[in-house]
Amino acid sequence: MSAFIIEGGHRLQGEIHPQGAKNEALQVICATLLTDGDVRLTNIPDILDVNNLIQLLRDMNVKVTHNGSGDFTFNAANVNLDYLHSQEFLQRCTRLRGSVLLVGPLLARFGRATLSKPGGDKIGRRRLDTHFFGMQKLGAKFRYDNEEGIFEIAADRLHGTYMLLDEASVTGTANIIMAAVLAEGTTTIYNAACEPYIQQLCHLLNAMGAQISGIASNLLTIVGVESLHGAEHTILPDMIEIGSFIGMAAMCGDGLTIKNVSYKDLGIIPDAFARLGVKMELRGDDLFIPRHEHYEIESFIDGSFMTLADAPWPGLTPDLLSVLIVVATQAKGSVLFHQKMFESRLFFVDNLIEMGAQIILCDPHRAVVVGHDNEIRLRGRRMVSPDIRAGIAMLIAAMSAEGVSRIENVEQIDRGYQHIEERLRSLGVKIHREP
Secondary structure (H helix, E strand, O other): OOEEEEEOOOOEEEEEOOOEOHHHHHHHHHHHHHOOOEEEEEOOOOOHHHHHHHHHHHHOOOEEEEEEOOEEEEEOOOOOOHHHHOHHHHHHHOOOHHHHHHHHHHHHHHOEEEEEOOOOOOOOOOOOHHHHHHHHHOOOEEEEEOOOOEEEEEOOOOEOOEEEOOOOOHHHHHHHHHHHOOOEOEEEEEOOOOOHHHHHHHHHHHHOOOEEEOOOOOEEEEEOOOOOOOEEEEOOEOHHHHHHHHHHHHHHEEEEEEOOOOHHHOOOHHHHHHHOOOOOEEEOOEEEEOOOOOOEOOOOOOOOOEEEEEOOOOOEOHHHHHHHHHHHOOOEOEEEEEOOOOOOOOOOHHHHHHOOOEEEEEEOOEEEEEOOOOOOOOEOOEEEOOOHHHHHHHHHHHHHOEOEEEEEOOHHHHOOOOOHHHHHHOOOOEEEEEO
16 A cells, blocks of 8 residues: 655645546446447546546457547447456456446446446445336346345346436436436436536437436436437536645645636535635636635524535535545634435544544534634644545645644545645645655
């Protein structure tokens, strides 16, 4: 495992460009399997999870052409279906959460898909029921081998139908959409996820010849078509990375500009930081975060205790709660964080407590942070990153801390943030990687 060594207390300043959105990239790359035409995707982030998925498609005999930085063309005219049943394919799926997004396209175009239980962050239960419920509603037969941990799903032809999803699962919605675009008849999905990345997937599929309406709402209508063709698509900037940079700038910035953020697609994220007292200026489509000597947590209008909780879009993404918790440790005031969606995601706060943060972990889902108002700095320490988002939160804490910190297992951070140490060094952060 690699480690980051961070010397805290150095102010970051300058400009930074956010990478392409990881979650969108995983979806639209899998969507290229729906056609035998060329699909060109730009602004693909150079991160571990995405690179592993691209390599997996190459091994499936998808022709992948690297046109330039973040620019790839995919052609799935000659997919090796035998490889999809090999032990090598199944073992690789266990190491890549995004592999579950292969199921919808493979089922729609080839009539069957096999998948081993996918990997990813260890943040609690991440059930796949919604994915397979949707496929079954479309007419597919589903079988799960509990001993081997292998999912098998098949259908001679998918048929459009009405379905009400039991949860607004982002990947579940994406998988069902990709299956339904080639189904016979009309599919209506109610309680669909409607994140910008789902919207982007729908726009790409429509550009490929699909007929999807209701985009940006939780009620999608999909009229199935016989086939799709090639298209071109540009991936949005990553809202989670933008939120991470806002947190860094608030805690240890000396004036940071985040370029080309696609502000309209950030939703409630800027408001969540504003509730912690973080000031920012929108300059065109850039965000400028000035130096913060102090920032104060707001109260609700009736004077009650501030609470920040995650929720499906357009609510607050759970991926940023870890960053917001770190930012709150140096604010003036107190705030309750309620992580509703994953029961293991708050356990990383033990590391912050050992760094000197005042945090009460009420239960696996709730934590109260009492801010230091920058009067007591966090202390550097040795930590291990359990997942992508906790890893970046630890990194932000280390950047603001007094002394030197060591963060191990930073491959977790690499899964979601491209060349992060190089980009931070260009802003003045003292960080280096040890293999």
